[in-house]
Amino acid sequence: MEPRYSPQQLESVVQAWWLEQHSFKVTEDPDREKYYCLSMLPYPSGQLHMGHVRNYTIGDVISRYQRMLGRNVLQPMGWDAFGLPAENAAIQRAVPPAQWTYQNIEHMRGQLQRMGFAYDWSREVATCRPEYYRWEQWFFTRLMEKGLAYRKNAVVNWDPVDQTVLANEQVIDGKGWRSGAVVEKREIPQWFIRITAYADELLEELDNLPDWPDSVKTMQRNWIGRSSGLEVDFALAAGGEPLRVFTTRPDTLFGATFMAVSADHPLAIESAKADQDVAAFIAQCASGGVSEVELESIEKKGVPLGIDAINPLSGEKIPVWVANFVLMGYGTGAIMAVPAHDERDHVFATRYGLPIIQVVAPANGELIDVSATAWPAKDDTVTVNSGEFSGLDFQSAFERIAGYVQDQDIGERKVNYRLRDWGVSRQRYWGCPVPVIYCDSCGAVPVPDGDLPVLLPEDVTFMGVQSPIKADPDWRATSCPTCGANAERETDTFDTFVESSWYYARYCTPGAKAMLDKRADYWLPVDHYIGGIEHAVMHLLYFRFWHKLMRDLELVSSDEPATKLLCQGMVLAEAYYHDSPEQGRVWVRPDEVEIEKDAKGKTIDARRATDGAALTATGWTTMSKSKNNGVDPQGLIDRYGADTVRLFTMFASPPEQSLEWNDDAVAGSQRFLRRIWTLVYSHRETLRGASSTAETLDEQSQSLRRTFHGALQKINRGMERHQFNTVVAACMESFNALERFDPGSDPARIAVMREVLGILVRVLAPITPHLSHVLWQELKMPGELLDAPWPKVDESALTSETQVLVVQVNGKLRGQVEVAAEADEVVIREAALADDKVARHVGERAIRKIIVVPGKLVNIVV
RNA sequence: GCGAAAGUGGCGGAAUUGGUAGACGCGCUGGCUUUAGGUGCCAGUGGGGCAACCCGUGGGAGUUCGAGUCUCCCCUUUCGCACCA
Numbered sequence: 001m002e003p004r005y006s007p008q009q010l011e012s013v014v015q016a017w018w019l020e021q022h023s024f025k026v027t028e029d030p031d032r033e034k035y036y037c038l039s040m041l042p043y044p045s046g047q048l049h050m051g052h053v054r055n056y057t058i059g060d061v062i063s064r065y066q067r068m069l070g071r072n073v074l075q076p077m078g079w080d081a082f083g084l085p086a087e088n089a090a091i092q093r094a095v096p097p098a099q100w101t102y103q104n105i106e107h108m109r110g111q112l113q114r115m116g117f118a119y120d121w122s123r124e125v126a127t128c129r130p131e132y133y134r135w136e137q138w139f140f141t142r143l144m145e146k147g148l149a150y151r152k153n154a155v156v157n158w159d160p161v162d163q164t165v166l167a168n169e170q171v172i173d174g175k176g177w178r179s180g181a182v183v184e185k186r187e188i189p190q191w192f193i194r195i196t197a198y199a200d201e202l203l204e205e206l207d208n209l210p211d212w213p214d215s216v217k218t219m220q221r222n223w224i225g226r227s228s229g230l231e232v233d234f235a236l237a238a239g240g241e242p243l244r245v246f247t248t249r250p251d252t253l254f255g256a257t258f259m260a261v262s263a264d265h266p267l268a269i270e271s272a273k274a275d276q277d278v279a280a281f282i283a284q285c286a287s288g289g290v291s292e293v294e295l296e297s298i299e300k301k302g303v304p305l306g307i308d309a310i311n312p313l314s315g316e317k318i319p320v321w322v323a324n325f326v327l328m329g330y331g332t333g334a335i336m337a338v339p340a341h342d343e344r345d346h347v348f349a350t351r352y353g354l355p356i357i358q359v360v361a362p363a364n365g366e367l368i369d370v371s372a373t374a375w376p377a378k379d380d381t382v383t384v385n386s387g388e389f390s391g392l393d394f395q396s397a398f399e400r401i402a403g404y405v406q407d408q409d410i411g412e413r414k415v416n417y418r419l420r421d422w423g424v425s426r427q428r429y430w431g432c433p434v435p436v437i438y439c440d441s442c443g444a445v446p447v448p449d450g451d452l453p454v455l456l457p458e459d460v461t462f463m464g465v466q467s468p469i470k471a472d473p474d475w476r477a478t479s480c481p482t483c484g485a486n487a488e489r490e491t492d493t494f495d496t497f498v499e500s501s502w503y504y505a506r507y508c509t510p511g512a513k514a515m516l517d518k519r520a521d522y523w524l525p526v527d528h529y530i531g532g533i534e535h536a537v538m539h540l541l542y543f544r545f546w547h548k549l550m551r552d553l554e555l556v557s558s559d560e561p562a563t564k565l566l567c568q569g570m571v572l573a574e575a576y577y578h579d580s581p582e583q584g585r586v587w588v589r590p591d592e593v594e595i596e597k598d599a600k601g602k603t604i605d606a607r608r609a610t611d612g613a614a615l616t617a618t619g620w621t622t623m624s625k626s627k628n629n630g631v632d633p634q635g636l637i638d639r640y641g642a643d644t645v646r647l648f649t650m651f652a653s654p655p656e657q658s659l660e661w662n663d664d665a666v667a668g669s670q671r672f673l674r675r676i677w678t679l680v681y682s683h684r685e686t687l688r689g690a691s692s693t694a695e696t697l698d699e700q701s702q703s704l705r706r707t708f709h710g711a712l713q714k715i716n717r718g719m720e721r722h723q724f725n726t727v728v729a730a731c732m733e734s735f736n737a738l739e740r741f742d743p744g745s746d747p748a749r750i751a752v753m754r755e756v757l758g759i760l761v762r763v764l765a766p767i768t769p770h771l772s773h774v775l776w777q778e779l780k781m782p783g784e785l786l787d788a789p790w791p792k793v794d795e796s797a798l799t800s801e802t803q804v805l806v807v808q809v810n811g812k813l814r815g816q817v818e819v820a821a822e823a824d825e826v827v828i829r830e831a832a833l834a835d836d837k838v839a840r841h842v843g844e845r846a847i848r849k850i851i852v853v854p855g856k857l858v859n860i861v862v
Numbered sequence: 863g864c865g866a867a868a869g870u871g872g873c874g875g876a877a878u879u880g881g882u883a884g885a886c887g888c889g890c891u892g893g894c895u896u897u898a899g900g901u902g903c904c905a906g907u908g909g910g911g912c913a914a915c916c917c918g919u920g921g922g923a924g925u926u927c928g929a930g931u932c933u934c935c936c937c938u939u940u941c942g943c944a945c946c947a
Contacts, residue, residue, distance in 0.1 A: 043947050084946065156945070167945040219942075222865050292943045296863040325863090344863085360927055419944090426945060496947070534941060536866075562945045569868095570941075600907085601890035602872040622940085651887070652874060656867095658940075660874055665888045667900085672887085679903095716876080725875070727885035736886090811928040813882055851927055857881055861927045 001684055001780055005677035006671075007641025011770040015116055018203060023116045023786055026074050028522040033607035035064040035071035036523045038504050038562070040531030040539075041078045041125075044104040045085060048111040050571040050649075050661065052530065052624060053633045057646045057767075058568055058655050058722070059530045060117045064766035065719055067118075068790040074523055075118055076507035078125030079105050080433045082496045089431075090462045097430040098458035101128060111634060112734040115642045116769055118275035118469060118786075123510045128430075132506065134453030135515035139433035141446035142553055144436075148194045151444060154423050157289045158186035164465050165427040168838035169291040178465070185286050190425035191434055191492070195545050199224050199417045202544055211564035216536045221538040225418025230402050231332065232411035234259060237308040237317055237638055243267060247333030248414055249341065250380065250405075251397035254386040255359035256336035257349065259309050260302060265333045268322040271305040278303050283584075285324050299347045300325045305442070312410050313401070314387065322349065331416055339374065359385050363393065366686050419464035422542065424495045431493025432456070437488040439480035448481050454489065467491065500539060501546035504529075504561060516555045524564035533567040533656075540565070546653060566722060569658035572620040575629035576606055578613050587628035588615055589662075618658050631661050643768035644670040650724040650767050672732060673771055676764075679739060680757065687779060690754040691747055699742065701752045702797070707737040709797040716793070724767065731764060754779060759791045806857040807832045809841040817858075825852050832858040 028034075032783075039059035042052050056077075063075040086097035093100075112119070125132055140260075141147035157166040162181035165188075170177045182591050201223045206217045229248035236243060244257060261268050263285035274277040281303040288294060302323035309320050325344055339349035339356040349356055358370045378394040386392075389400055405411040425434065433454040434462055435447040437540060447454055457475065460468035469475045470491045480487040502515075508523040509516050525547075527824065531539075547561035576588045588608050593615060596605040606615040623630040631666045636645050648669040653659045680687070698704070711734035718727035738756060743749040758781055765772040776785040800821060805828060807815040815835040819828055829850055832838060838860065845862040852858050 040947095045947090080947070165945075168943095169946045171945095219866050223943085225865095290945085293863080296943085297864085298872080300863095356865095371904090423944080428945085495945070497944095500947085527921095532941090532947095533867080534947085537942065538944065539947085544883055597872075597890070599891065601888090619939095654875085657875090658868085662874065662888065665874070714878085723876095726886085729876070732886055796939055804882095808882085808928075811881090811926095816882080849927060851881090855882055857928095857929055 001681055001774075003678075003681055005674045005771075007643055007770070010637075010774055011114075011116065011641055011643065011715070014773045015113065016772040017773075018116075018118075020066070021784075023784075024075070024120050025122055026072060026120050027070050028519055030522070032072040033070070034075045034523055035063075035066040035077045035528075036508075036526045037073060037528045038178055038507075038526045038530070038693060039075075040529075040535065041080045041159065041500065041503055042108065043080045043083055043085070044101055044108055045139075046104045048108055048115075048633050050631055050633055050659075053115065053645065054571055054649045054655075054659060055530060055532065055568055056112065056115065056117055057649050058566065058724070059528075060646075061650060061724060061766040062528055062722070063118055063343045064769060064788070066789060067786060068762070068765065070789070073118075074120065074123075074507070076123040076125075077112065077117070077119040077121070078123075078503055078507065078634075079108075079127065080496060080500050080503075081105065081128035082485045082493070082499060084169075084428065084430070086430045086649055087428060087462070089464060094461070094468065096458060098128065098491050101126075101430075111637075115646070118769075123507045125503055125506055127432075127496075127503060128456075130453045133432040133456075133499065135506070136432055136494065136502070137447065137452050137454060138449060139502075139549075139553070139613060140494075141435055141449070141452075143320055143549065144444075144446045145191060147450070148197065148549070149191060150194065151191055153187045153190055154190045154192075155185045155187050155290050156190075156427075158184045160184055161812055162465050166289075168291040170288060171291070171294075174288045175696050183289050184288055185288070186425075190423050191436075192421040195541075196417055196419055197421050198545055198548055200248060201548060202541065205544075205560060209560060209563070209565075211645065213565060213567055216540065216560070216565060216567060219536045220541055223419060223541065226415060227418075228413065228415045230398075230405060230411055231414045232312060232336070232405055234309040234312060234318075234336065235410075236320075237310055242410070243309050243334055244332045244411070245334045245336045246414060247336055249338065249394070250401040251378070251381075251383055251386075251389075251394050252338040252359050253311070253313050253401060254383075254389070255338040255340050255357045256311055256318060257339060257355040258318050258337045259320040259334060260326045260330040260337050260348070260730065261305075261334040262322065262326040263322055263324065263335055264328040265322070265326075267307070267320065267334070268305065269683075271307065271322070272636050275306060281322060284329060295327070296325075298324060300344060300351065302348065302352065305575075312405070312408070319354075321352075324680070329420055330418065333861055340370040341374055341376050343374045343376060346370075357382060357385065387835040403529075417830065419519070424498055424544075425492040426495055427467065427470070427492055429456075429460070429462075429469055430498070431496060432499065433469070433686065434490040434492050434494060434752075437480060437487045438477055438490065439483060439485055441485060442480050442482040442487075445482050445487075451481065457802060463832060495543050497539060501542045502550065504543075505547075505550065505556060516550070524556055525558045525560055528564045528566065529562040530566045530568065530655075532571065550650045566655060569653070570622050570661045571661060573623050573631055573661040574627045575618040575621050575627040575849075576608075576615040577618070577627075578608070578615050585857045587626070589628050590631070607852075620658070623661070630809075631663075636666060640666060640670050641770070643673060643771050647673065647728065647768050648685070651728040652725065654725050656722075672735070675739065676735065676760070676775070679735075679773070680778060683743065683753065684778065686743060686745070686750050687754055687757070690750045693751060695748075697748055697752065698746075701749050704737055704741050704752060705794070705797040705798070710734075710735050711799075712759060712763070712791060712793050727763070729766065731760060735760060735809055743800045761785070762788055762791050805832070805855075807838050808857060808859040809838060810861060811859060812841075814838050814841045828852055828858060832860065 037059055039055050041358050063073050067073045081101050086101050089100045090097045157171050159166050159176035160181055161181040227248045230250045231246050233242035263282045272282050302321040304467050305320045308317045339345040339346040340358045341360055360381045361384045363382045368375050383390050383392045383397045400414055433456050435454045437445045476488045478487055478489050505516050505520050508520040543561055550556045576593050577585050579585050590608050594607050594609045595603055598604050606617050610780040648666045711730040714730040715727050743753045761772045761775045773785050802818050802819050805823050816838040817831040817835055819831050842862055847862055849861040
């Protein structure tokens with residue numbers, strides 16, 4: 001044992017040992033309880049970032065802890081390897097996306113190994129490899145057969161200069177990020193997967209996920225957005241096909257003062273032929289991007305179509321408008337607008353001077369004014385101004401009106417979802433080819449199993465932004481699997497969310513000669529899934545959906561992919577900038593900033609180290625390239641070692657909260673590890689000769705054991721609730737007591753010291769596995785630390801003869817009393833009243849009540 | 863615009879889930895160790911006041927013997943919004 005803690009050297013020795021022993025390779029063992037701990041797989045962007053380090057440390061701590069509890073733990077790792085950044089690198093640096101991706105994977109795998117994560121690397125997956133994506137293609141053809149995959153037109157962002165489809169991310173202020181051209185909406189045929197067919201199950205089974213965060217479940221419920229309402233036909237005054245709308249508020253039907261249709265609605269398109277204003281408005285709606293933020297935050301505008309509809313209940317004539325806030329993709333693409341009881345309708349009506357008629361009122365008779373703002377309530381309401389349907393609450397009005405509409409055959413009850421079918425086509429190169437062949441006579445034909453995989457060529461050169469497979473007629477040309485005629489391949493690729501929807505299952509069956517095999521059911525479902533909260537709806541919904549698809553193809557037997565979910569917070573750092581007249585806003589890297597503090601430690605000035613330029617601090621913000629405030633984990637690992645980085649990320653904040661990066665505090669974490677090392681080093685001779693038990697213990701030894709076993713209770717609670725910051729704090733607190741403990745040459749004391757060190761080393765093992773491994777050996781503890789049993793709380797160590805109670809007077813802290821542990825309420829009351837300070841505060845006033853909370857406090861109410 | 867969270871010392875956070883607010887750490891202040899140093903150790907550290915004591919968990923109301931914790935309203939920040947992953 002070296003006198004100084006030198007993590008770099010120590011960690012490489014321990015890692016080499018794990019590698020040699022194949023310590024993390026696992027196999028299915030029906031006799032042992034399995035535990036599948038999964039962290040979301042990274043995109044191989046080139047460098048590990050702090051978000052990865054945090055995510056994977058949390059997963060590793062849980063995995064190692066579960067292993068010490070005796071479970072057969074699977075912790076795999078892989079690469080979400082397809083995606084847009086590889087294409088951008090290809091365009092900028094003329095390197096093929098495949099080459100760029102594989103190099104990044106090599107580098108990042110090395111970084112993960114340097115962190116000491118306990119992965120079974122024999123199960124590694126890279127989603128861009130044909131042996132992975134061929135099963136995705138196979139699965140897609142099954143979905144086509146079942147009618148769960150289909151093709152329809154959908155709108156995309158179109159860059160008219162680059163002649164290419166843009167991702168929402170590539171549209172900035174309505175313009176293409178490279179060309180700067182105003183983006184247009186364009187409809188193209190695309191493949192969809194029918195997730196709406198599973199909407200009800202996806203919604204209902206959220207109730208079977210008690211260990212998923214409520215926030216995620218709520219977001220998923222809202223995202224699915226099940227709403228039951230009514231479809232109603234509004235006849236047009238001029239006759240012809242009636243205008244059908246969907247509404248969730250039939251009770252407000254009498255308040256409809258206008259109708260609005262989407263710019264893509266047939267009625268709008270028809271009107272545009274004769275009306276220039278309508279045509280111009282529709283053209284205007286076609287510019288700009290397709291993202292929901294853009295659509296929902298634009299100013300609400302519209303143009304009248306010059307058509308009147310007839311309210312089926314009141315018989316009133318109301319005008320039909322085309323409006324930019326009505327979406328073709330939801331409901332029928334047309335709405336009845338009730339300005340009095342809907343916020344958006346109200347804004348629109350106010351803008352264009354359309355009437356606002358109140359038809360719902362508070363049930364308690366209170367008067368409301370709908371002229372300035374809408375009143376959307378539907379609980380404790382009553383309908384008014386609604387003819388024979390007046391005087392009803394929401395539910396009765398809904399039922400009566402729905403009944404009437406059905407009797408008249410002008411509509412029906414309808415359940416709608418906000419959730420839309422999943423568009424999986426991408427007009428990009430670096431993705432999994434959609435396994436479809438288009439034949440003039442046979443249409444869209446799935447590629448037969450024997451012809452899979454449809455290989456994506458990896459040795460390509462980019463000419464501009466065009467996808468190399470779209471640009472290559474030879475790649476496209478093929479023959480129809482059905483009739484043998486000349487045919488063309490689909491050149492679109494899948495959304496990368498498809499790959500990340502089933503990787504967790506493939507980890508269970510490495511090398512399988514099918515998509516999955518029987519091994520999957522040993523490991524699945526995932527016991528603990530860990531990843532960023534930013535995935536709360538999209539990935540985590542696709543992940544659940546795909547599992548159900550696989551279940552229905554009898555590939556897995558569970559209903560849900562993961563029983564427990566932990567969403568870790570973002571990693572933040574301070575960012576600093578100054579505004580310069582020439583360069584605009586200049587962001588300065590945090591490690592180039594000099595901070596001046598006042599006598600209380602408050603920051604009063606920040607300057608650039610090189611030239612003393614005054615800087616403005618943003619406060620805590622997400623690490624990003626644009627703000628130049630990313631902290632590179634590699635530098636920290638090189639400087640402090642993996643254990644220190646792991647310890648800091650666990651200690652700085654609880655997993656679900658954001659983590660504020662602080663270089664000084666990282667150094668502080670290393671100080672703690674160094675102190676442990678130094679303590680064990682300085683007692684190494686005595687500890688070697690320690691006996692494992694001691695019969696009689698003196699007061700100090702008992703107190704130390706009480707501290708450690710008390711801390712162990714906190715640690716166990718912290719581990720179970722994943723509050724690793726409190727686990728570390730409890731370790732530090734108990735270690736502080738140990739540092740003040742002098743074992744001298746007393747065998748009983750030395751035995752106690754060895755016992756508590758054994759506890760400390762084991763509870764730290766999941767967090768700082770390298771240091772713990774070495775100390776475990778140094779203490780001559782039996783067996784491999786990885787499989788050492790988690791320490792047990794010794795209840796007898798916790799008992800004490802006295803208890804300290806807090807005394808309050810009228811809820812304010814006034815004193816403390818020490819009484820016997822078994823003292824009854826009478827004794828406690830007397831002791832409390834006898835306290836000088838308490839007596840002074842009670843004074844002459846009459847005591848009204850005394851509340852005694854056993855083991856905690858006494859409150860005297862005067 | 864819609865949906866979901868979070869606000870506690872100079873900073874990160876803790877609080878046994880309605881019972882001592884500030885555990886643990888960083889920073890800061892003073893001291894010690896002849897410490898090359900960004901090392902190590904000791905003490906102090908929510909604000910005000912000499913003190914008794916008073917104030918204090920984003921702001922405002924409420925429930926309670928007692929509220930950081932529960933209820934309502936408001937403010938601010940962060941995340942997601944379907945082609946970033």
